[in-house]
Amino acid sequence: xxxxxxxxxxxxxxxxxxxxxxxxxxxxxxxxxxxxxxxxxxxxxxxxxxxxxxxxxxxxxxxxxxxxxxxxxxxxxxxxxxxxxxxxxxxxxxxxxxxxxxxxxxxxxxxxxxxxxxxxxxxxxxxxxxxxxxxxxxxxxxxxxxxxxxxxxxxxxxxxxxxxxxxxxxxxxxxxxxxxxxxxxxxxxxxxxxxxxxxxxxxxxxxxxxxxxxxxxxxxxxxxxxxxxxxxxxxxxxxxxxxxxxxxxxxxxx
Amino acid sequence: xxxxxxxxxxxxxxxxxxxxxxxxxxxxxxxxxxxxxxxxxxxxxxxxxxxxxxxxxxxxxxxxxxxxxxxxxxxxxxxxxxxxxxxxxxxxxxxxxxxxxxxxxxxxxxxxxxxxxxxxxxxxxxxxxxxxxxxxxxxxxxxxxxxxxxxxxxxxxxxxxxxxxxxxxxxxxxxxxxxxxxxxxxxxxxxxxxxxxxxxxxxxxxxxxxxxxxxxxxxxxxxxxxxxxxxxxxxxxxxxxxxxxxxxxxxxxx
Numbered sequence: 236x237x238x239x240x241x242x243x244x245x246x247x248x249x250x251x252x253x254x255x256x257x258x259x260x261x262x263x264x265x266x267x268x269x270x271x272x273x274x275x276x277x278x279x280x281x282x283x284x285x286x287x288x289x290x291x292x293x294x295x296x297x298x299x300x301x302x303x304x305x306x307x308x309x310x311x312x313x314x315x316x317x318x319x320x321x322x323x324x325x326x327x328x329x330x331x332x333x334x335x336x337x338x339x340x341x342x343x344x345x346x347x348x349x350x351x352x353x354x355x356x357x358x359x360x361x362x363x364x365x366x367x368x369x370x371x372x373x374x375x376x377x378x379x380x381x382x383x384x385x386x387x388x389x390x391x392x393x394x395x396x397x398x399x400x401x402x403x404x405x406x407x408x409x410x411x412x413x414x415x416x417x418x419x420x421x422x423x424x425x426x427x428x429x430x431x432x433x434x435x436x437x438x439x440x441x442x443x444x445x446x447x448x449x450x451x452x453x454x455x456x457x458x459x460x461x462x463x464x465x466x467x468x469x470x471x472x473x474x475x476x477x478x479x480x481x482x483x484x485x486x487x488x489x
Numbered sequence: 490x491x492x493x494x495x496x497x498x499x500x501x502x503x504x505x506x507x508x509x510x511x512x513x514x515x516x517x518x519x520x521x522x523x524x525x526x527x528x529x530x531x532x533x534x535x536x537x538x539x540x541x542x543x544x545x546x547x548x549x550x551x552x553x554x555x556x557x558x559x560x561x562x563x564x565x566x567x568x569x570x571x572x573x574x575x576x577x578x579x580x581x582x583x584x585x586x587x588x589x590x591x592x593x594x595x596x597x598x599x600x601x602x603x604x605x606x607x608x609x610x611x612x613x614x615x616x617x618x619x620x621x622x623x624x625x626x627x628x629x630x631x632x633x634x635x636x637x638x639x640x641x642x643x644x645x646x647x648x649x650x651x652x653x654x655x656x657x658x659x660x661x662x663x664x665x666x667x668x669x670x671x672x673x674x675x676x677x678x679x680x681x682x683x684x685x686x687x688x689x690x691x692x693x694x695x696x697x698x699x700x701x702x703x704x705x706x707x708x709x710x711x712x713x714x715x716x717x718x719x720x721x722x723x724x725x726x727x728x729x730x731x732x733x734x735x736x737x738x739x740x741x742x743x
Contacts, residue, residue: 251513254603256505293736319610321736325618328733332723339725345611349508349601356573357599364579365631366639368622368648377619377738385620385646392642393635394622469586471593479582482547482575484631 237341240304241311242327244318244348245276249434252349260346264311268300269323273313297326298334305337317350321371321399351458352397355430358440360469360477362428362460365484367395372402372409379409383416390420395466395480398459402450410459411450417461418445426462426478429453442468442476491595494558495565496581498572498602499530503688506603514600518565522554523577527567551580552588559591571604575625575653605712606651609684612694614723614731616682616714619738621649626656626663633663637670644674649720649734652713656704664713665704671715672699680716680732683707696722696730 241260246252261267261277271287279285288296300312318324324345331338356363368389374382389396396417401410417425423446431439431454441452445461453459465484469477495514500506515521515531525541533539542550554566572578578599585592610617622643628636643650650671655664671679677700685693685708695706699715707713719738723731 246508249510251510252508252601254500254506254508256503259505317607317611319607319615319617321618324611324615325733325736328615328618328721328723328731329735331731332721332733336726339723340727342728343731345614347506347603347607347611349603350607353571353573353601353604357571357578357601360599361573361578361582363573363623364575364582366622366624368620368643369617370620376736381647381738385648388642388646388648389622392639394639394642467582467586469582469593472590473594474596477582477585477597479579479586481583482579482630484635 238304238306238308238310239342239344240300242318242324242343242345243311243313244346245273245313245315246349247316247351247354247434248276248432252354252434254346254348257346257348260311260344263309265309266303267311267313268296269313273315277313293323293326294330297323297330301327301330301334301338301341304341317348318345319347320350320369351399351433352460354433355428355440355458355460358430358433359428359442359460361479362462362466363395363397363480364482365395365463365465365480367397369397369399371399372413373400373406374409382413386413386416387420390417393463393484395463396461398461401457401459402453403455410453414445414448414450421445422464425464426466426468428460428478429457431457440475442478492558492560492562492564493596493598494554494581496572496578496597496599497565497567498600499527499567499569500603501570501605501608501688502530502686506608506688508600508602511600511602514565514598517563519563520557521565521567522550523567527569531567547577547580548584551577551584555581555584555588555592555595558595571602572599573601574604574623605653605687606714608687609682609694609712609714612684612687613682613696613714615733616716616720617649617651617734618736619649619717619719619734620647621651623651623653625653626667627654627660628663636667640667640670641674644671647717647738649717650715652715655711655713656707657709664707668699668702668704675699676718679718680720680722682714682732683711685711694729696732
């Protein structure tokens with residue numbers, strides 16, 4: 236007997252960003268696994284078991300969900316945003332690779348979600364409309380030198396840059412250092428968008444420049460988008476500015 | 490009197506990827522603008538006008554939708570995937586910047602959608618789980634040398650690379666050339682995912698390597714993901730392989 240594991244992306248905070256596919260996967264599950272903060276966003280359903288865990292226990296959580304599914308249960312493991320962008324789907328894959336054969340025999344379904352950069356970009360305008368990259372500033376899992384190298388490569392080639400995990404209590408200096416690295420090659424007036432808790436009641440979006448961006452404007456709930464030299468800001472009389480990167484790009488001097 | 494413009498992302502083909510927010514925006518609209526192929530995916534509603542246009546008329550379509558909204562209508566302009574990723578939201582912003590003051594006074598709401606790379610990644614496993622970039626291979630709007638420069642920068646810094654617009658009748662050689670550029674710096678066994686028409690009845694997903702990837706495997710409906718040197722493939726006895734990039738990364742030699 237073999238069950239099924241659904242790896243479900245909830246999107247950012249707003250329930251109106253939960254896809255019907257993800258909603259159906261949650262409704263079908265007999266057991267839910269996930270970081271407690273994400274499970275709290277899901278309405279409780281009768282007969283559905285919940286297994287909340289701490290934010291830092293990804294591998295153990297992924298393994299527990301796989302064991303439950305391999306034992307025959309209909310299981311969902313959930314994450315905010317998209318499960319494949321700096322999130323739980325990679326931990327599930329790693330456990331499948333390292334685990335027993337029953338894990339590789341299991342049916343696994345991954346349901347995509349609105350990733351934070353798409354939600355923040357939508358609130359700001361269209362900053363990601365030309366070539367862009369996404370870099371996590373967490374150096375738990377990779378050396379900081381690699382982060383800097385990627386920042387330099389991305390800025391040098393004219394990518395717009397979405398910064399995931401820019402700051403936390405355990406990650407106090409990384410965003411400031413990243414902005415300093417980017418200031419070495421990007422113009423001071425490059426637009427920088429700070430999107431915090433987008434889709435939640437305490438949402439805020441701030442548009443700065445590379446010169447005026449303050450690392451203190453970011454925390455665990457923030458996603459930062461640093462424009463390319465071609466990113467533009469349109470002032471509007473009755474609302475926030477629009478930030479967008481034109482589809483047409485010109486050659487950037489190497 | 491001023492109306493409202495909703496810029497709506499439909500996600501890839503499957504209606505179960507349309508968010509409730511996008512669905513509500515479509516229901517509220519008095520007039521729908523979009524490429525005919527996208528409008529065909531939206532159920533018709535009584536009293537709702539439709540203004541289909543050709544795929545290559547982005548600026549004119551964006552301007553028409555803005556004029557209708559500025560005249561007082563509740564308007565939606567739609568796109569597949571996410572409106573901010575190589576799509577219509579940038580054209581709307583460009584028309585707002587270049588157009589009359591009434592465009593800048595208008596209320597504009599952008600609703601994010603599941604972008605093709607997230608859908609293809611979910612089908613394949615978790616290839617985008619570490620730092621990644623998205624590059625459009627369309628050279629209508631930027632010089633091909635810039636595309637090559639970005640490909641080299643991304644591969645050299647260890648990014649996973651999602652390739653949008655890899656091929657079309659008007660774009661026959663670009664994907665082959667891009668793969669050749671990547672072969673110069675990435676290992677031959679680097680996994681390459683071809684996701685075609687994901688979420689539609691004719692969906693197909695193929696996993697190749699850089700050595701075996703055939704440009705002929707891509708068309709207008711395809712998104713290609715080229716792994717990093719750390720991307721892995723897990724064979725499974727009863728299903729397609731899982732492709733994932735571990736969260737942990739090691740320094741890549743410069």
